[in-house]
Amino acid sequence: MNDVVMLDREAAERYAEWFRTLSDATRVQLLAYLAQQVQPLAVRDIVAAFPVAQSTVSHHLAALAAAGFLLVTRAGTSNRYALDAACLREFPDVAALVVRGGACCLEDLPPHLRTPSAEGAVS
Numbered sequence: 001m002n003d004v005v006m007l008d009r010e011a012a013e014r015y016a017e018w019f020r021t022l023s024d025a026t027r028v029q030l031l032a033y034l035a036q037q038v039q040p041l042a043v044r045d046i047v048a049a050f051p052v053a054q055s056t057v058s059h060h061l062a063a064l065a066a067a068g069f070l071l072v073t074r075a076g077t078s079n080r081y082a083l084d085a086a087c088l089r090e091f092p093d094v095a096a097l098v099v100r101g102g103a104c105c106l107e108d109l110p111p112h113l114r115t116p117s118a119e120g121a122v123s
Helices: 009-021 025-035 043-047 054-066 085-099
Strands: 070-075 078-083
Touching: 009 054, 009 085, 025 043, 025 054, 025 078, 043 054, 043 078, 054 070, 054 078, 078 085
Parallel strands: none
Antiparallel strands: 070 078
């Protein structure tokens, strides 16, 4: 029988924030757009590609950055946004873990996600 993987509370909170952040279609579109870029973009360049106000784009970019999906660098008077590759590499593993209800083969997960439960106890 496979070991049951129980996420610790801190990890569960972090991953729940990821899913909350991605529950907005505009944010998903922004991530998809930024995934196709080869260099960080200024807000004005991102706004030019979306039919929404600059303030709306800025709000969504801030939420994506706070959740860890984007890296933000200051360039003069503006911020530049790019995907955080480390977060995006981890996301499919997290999604698979959650979709499987917390139970999957431990050896299939990256080491930082391996937290065997204590005899099935829920924390």
